[in-house]
Amino acid sequence: MSHKKLSSVLLISYLLLLIWILLFKFSLSFSDIAARLDQAVRSVNLLPFQGSKVVNGKLVLNEIILNGLIFVPLGVLLGIAAKNLSLIKKFVFICLFSFAIEILQFILGIGVTDVTDLLMNSVGGILGVGVYYGLALLVPETKLDRGLIIVGLTIGILFLGMVSLLRFSYH
Numbered sequence: 001m002s003h004k005k006l007s008s009v010l011l012i013s014y015l016l017l018l019i020w021i022l023l024f025k026f027s028l029s030f031s032d033i034a035a036r037l038d039q040a041v042r043s044v045n046l047l048p049f050q051g052s053k054v055v056n057g058k059l060v061l062n063e064i065i066l067n068g069l070i071f072v073p074l075g076v077l078l079g080i081a082a083k084n085l086s087l088i089k090k091f092v093f094i095c096l097f098s099f100a101i102e103i104l105q106f107i108l109g110i111g112v113t114d115v116t117d118l119l120m121n122s123v124g125g126i127l128g129v130g131v132y133y134g135l136a137l138l139v140p141e142t143k144l145d146r147g148l149i150i151v152g153l154t155i156g157i158l159f160l161g162m163v164s165l166l167r168f169s170y171h
Contacts, residue, residue: 075128094125
């Protein structure tokens, strides 16, 4: 399979993984997902960093930072798979995908629709694009793409193995 096809498969797989993580919170069965949907509670926070989790009077930064970090691979994968898209179009895609996740959270009543998440997801994805372009300045593009695809496939296979183990031990 060519680098272009592999990178496209990785990108689509990662988008699906983000949907599973952010909307379905790692649920391993349809009954778990249905139970979440039955307990739908809609909540919206439009003030950046205001409705974020506070414990003992202190803002919990790790959740905010993790929201950004989980989108970094999306930006890197866009750098590999979507070479025909301009930088602006990549940024718009990342922002729109994050926005769609937040809207779906509201529609489905899963989690909190939060502008902080939208901002951090977008920043993380944009940072990922920057990481890709920064690495491309140091490493020839074909070697970089090949290396990142190998890393992505390896992580993907390990992740699928872990999910499979959890799934089979879950039932």
